[in-house]
Amino acid sequence: MLGEGAFVKALFPTNEHPRRPGLLHICYCLAVARPVALVAYTSSRPWPAGTPIPLGVRIFGKVEAASLNQLPFVLYLNRLARLPMTPKWFPDITLPSQGVVATAPEGLRNQLLEAVSELVRRQRELVQQTGP
Amino acid sequence: MPRKHRALTLRLPPAQFRRLAAAAGAENRSPTNYVETLLLRDLDSKDESRRVITVFAAPETTTLALGPLERNEGESDERYRERKGIVDTLLSIPDNA
Numbered sequence: 001m002l003g004e005g006a007f008v009k010a011l012f013p014t015n016e017h018p019r020r021p022g023l024l025h026i027c028y029c030l031a032v033a034r035p036v037a038l039v040a041y042t043s044s045r046p047w048p049a050g051t052p053i054p055l056g057v058r059i060f061g062k063v064e065a066a067s068l069n070q071l072p073f074v075l076y077l078n079r080l081a082r083l084p085m086t087p088k089w090f091p092d093i094t095l096p097s098q099g100v101v102a103t104a105p106e107g108l109r110n111q112l113l114e115a116v117s118e119l120v121r122r123q124r125e126l127v128q129q130t131g132p
Numbered sequence: 133m134p135r136k137h138r139a140l141t142l143r144l145p146p147a148q149f150r151r152l153a154a155a156a157g158a159e160n161r162s163p164t165n166y167v168e169t170l171l172l173r174d175l176d177s178k179d180e181s182r183r184v185i186t187v188f189a190a191p192e193t194t195t196l197a198l199g200p201l202e203r204n205e206g207e208s209d210e211r212y213r214e215r216k217g218i219v220d221t222l223l224s225i226p227d228n229a
Contacts, residue, residue: 055184
């Protein structure tokens, strides 16, 4: 069921076409407020060696990814999309699985929520410093 | 009616212009296009450095009335409240992609 903690297939928009459905990615669902889901981007492209990992980026290695039935991937909690829960954005939403391929266990959900909370705190500070 | 582009005059010493023309030529660009590209790239990177969270919003979502945040099975009141505060903030961030 699509809700917080679900890893779901979605057509995450691209930088080139930010208002259109983009490429199929497994996304992490942070929240559902029907008819909209808030999802975070993931990529199977490995994180470049020697590059510092910014706040909100979480690398899932072989073992952790396998526990979610995935190949290694990188989760970008700093790259979000607000998407309507329709087949245009979630191609498998009408299937019984709703396109959900795995669900994060409670401990992981809490860790990711904490990371997002830190990002939001930083975002607020930045808005205060630079103005909206 | 489409907005007209604004023109900008740039004066450079001849030696610097020759360097600019050579660098532009190496990328198959005109000097003007080269300068424009560098400028836009710099402005983009400034925007990026000011941004902690990038939010893409599907155009349809701007007119949709959102229901309440869905609660997880067994989620405590405290966690739900905390998560709702975070999600409300995230949902209020305008599309900045």
